[in-house]
Amino acid sequence: MTSVTLRQMRAFLAIVRLGSFTAAARQLHLTQPALTVQLRQLEQALGVRLLDRTTRTATPTRIGAEFARALAPLLAELDTVLERVQDHATLRTGRVDLATLPSLASTVLPEVIARLRVSSPGLRVRMREAVTGPVGEMVRAGLVDFGIGGSVAEDGELEVQHLFDDPLLLIFPREHGFAARCSVTLRELGEVPLLLPEANSGIRHAVDQAFAALGLPVQPAQEAVSTGTLVGMVRAGLGLGVLPSTAVEMQVIPDLRALPIGGPPLTRPIALVRRAGRSLSPAAEAFLAVLRECLARRSDLQPVSQGD
Amino acid sequence: MTSVTLRQMRAFLAIVRLGSFTAAARQLHLTQPALTVQLRQLEQALGVRLLDRTTRTATPTRIGAEFARALAPLLAELDTVLERVQDHATLRTGRVDLATLPSLASTVLPEVIARLRVSSPGLRVRMREAVTGPVGEMVRAGLVDFGIGGSVAEDGELEVQHLFDDPLLLIFPREHGFAARCSVTLRELGEVPLLLPEANSGIRHAVDQAFAALGLPVQPAQEAVSTGTLVGMVRAGLGLGVLPSTAVEMQVIPDLRALPIGGPPLTRPIALVRRAGRSLSPAAEAFLAVLRECLARRSDLQPVSQGD
């Protein structure tokens, strides 16, 4: 009263294909008695004789032949389905869906994608760009596997893991007096017209917090939505801008200068944001592994250990 | 390093469907730890996490969901294939392909088919008619599952099993002198003009042998191919005919009389002819069982025990 097994059916098909128990046993790396038993069990479970065995050969019954004809394509399809699943484990197949900040999307992550394409050509990466808040929302809604953005609050649904600290740079025209300096302090920024990103961005959040820590008020001369417009404002002489180093990289700025902000160093935290309790696909894990590898190689960004 | 099992996949689908290990365990009549182990084995075999388990619920991973979507219809189809095979065992489905003599095809076997249709409506019987020689050939060629006909020689390919002895009757016009008798002897037949079937039929074979046993020569006044023409010849006064009782039944003969032939009783053997070493389908077995039942009920035919 035992039930039908995949092994039994695979054994049956092998015997039908080869017309012999011993030949099938060799192919399946089993002994011949094992196949005899398996086939008997299969026939008992089905209640039907599938093979007519003489002492020399084994030929399928009519019912057995019909069964084999119907079964073979089914098991073949099952095998392809199983292989397709296993391809995810071996990274031969897979999709990484992530949301990240525009600055990271255009500087750090393309390198990650390029490396991943070399090591695992079958993977496809889909990157959505958004500012910190929406990044968290997209993760929460399940639209993406994970997000890389500014620090969000850890609630029951989101799990945040610090990745590195992105230094914020001061951008100004080369004619400015700071051009001769090699760094500026945070306190000095309070005395110049500042151009800052608008309120809901991670950069602004970091600047606000740093100023508050020193007891200074934040009074931006102007707010900008995108880093591009902010750069334009600086170039037009509206003031001095604050931008993350990752954003500065991509902008070729011949007439501007950038200086690190010190005393204390001004950075914005970049974190991995993922749904709590949800595992990542092997593809996503591979992506993150390469990302951490890239981060470790860069001395300008301050990487942190993988542990939470 | 164990391989993927049907049980594991069925368990996986049940858990996905119900969203819970314990619920699936109840449905599958298992304990919850068993399912935990099975799913772990499945995930290990595939190398991929299929379910994200919190302590409250189990939700499929994206890969797990894809897998379940592809797997469910496959297993459903597999189940229908298995059921279709099992239907042969329960006689809900099946085909009986047989070859037999015209006389049996029109007298004994229709009753068998009728009874079979009542007890197993799903079975379909295909009956081919032929004389004894071709019946054996059709069995040998595998065109039919078995044959019911005159005795053929048992060689390596054919297996012959005696079923019953069909009495041969003497047919004559009611005006004939035999009309008052209730039986005739074989020896008496040597002194009347005989109408016999042609040489390759089982009837002729039986008559020839019986005459030879008595040392009498066989001198038919006329030979006929079909029983119909033989009856016509008798009716035309060409002589007295010898026909099997099963053939006489179907011919409504108001102007003719039939008498059993005795001393010794003249019969032709009817046997089951099947391919050696080939098993019969459950449908064919059922057919034969009903046939033997019908034969046992009839006192006019001499049934024999089922043993060879």
Place this chain on the structure above:
DNA sequence: TCCATTCATAAAGACGCTTTATAGACTAGG
């Protein structure tokens, strides 16, 4: 006729699966 090959069978051992018992974790309700 003899030998080699094939399938069937029996017994023993190994392996895997299932169950029982228990722990850890989260939710709901008071």
Place this chain on the structure above:
DNA sequence: CCTAGTCTATAAAGCGTCTTTATGAATGGA
């Protein structure tokens, strides 16, 4: 905020099953 209930994970033990080894029976070819 705490407790009760529920769900999954884990460990150990028992059981069943499957595989292997050894052997028999039968067939076909040399």
